[in-house]
Amino acid sequence: MQYFQLPKIFFERDTHAVAKDLLGKLLVRTINTKHIIGRITEVESYVGENDKACHAAKGKTKRNEVMFGHAGHAYVYLIYGMYNCFNVVTEEIDFPAAVLIRSLEPVSGLALMQKHRGGIKDKKKFTTGPGRLCQALAIDRTVNGNDLINPDELFVADDGFQVATSAIATSPRVGVAYAGDHANLPWRYYLKDSDFISG
DNA sequence: GCAATGATGCACT
């Protein structure tokens, strides 16, 4: 498969633009020279200290400091004690914003994904959901802060796959009802014709 | 099929 890594400037733009442009791109995980690849089908934007649903809304902490750092870095955190969530940091340094990757379409390394997911048979459940895709690609907090532009283990790539603007749907974000006025913002983006959406 | 529940770790107050 032919593809090229996305450059840093791709991630230094407006978070919503980055989120929409990430749809259809490839997430490539390298483990012991083996590749696991998924196409991004669903994302959410978390933007700045004014966004109450964003972890950075209450200022910089040890947990979220990666979001205040350079665009194109991985922000991985643990949720509900058992699941990791994978984000890509966007925009300028000291401006906390990121795109949460919620769902992927499996492209390559299906057998390894299945193994990481406990041997389940339903391919649609390998990577549909932020906790699931991290399990399938063996993403945990050891890659938190990794530079996805100059990666050792993980990067985002473009293989020329074209996504029509009309194929992108939006909706309110998931699991953020506590965020008041920010809970209903349509900052979730997904490919409406894909079978690989977390729902 | 669907709703309810339990598992579980870490950062933060």
Next chain:
DNA sequence: GTGCATCATTGCG
């Protein structure tokens, strides 16, 4: 001690 940007399993129809 509390509260999560979740998922798999159970128990019901």
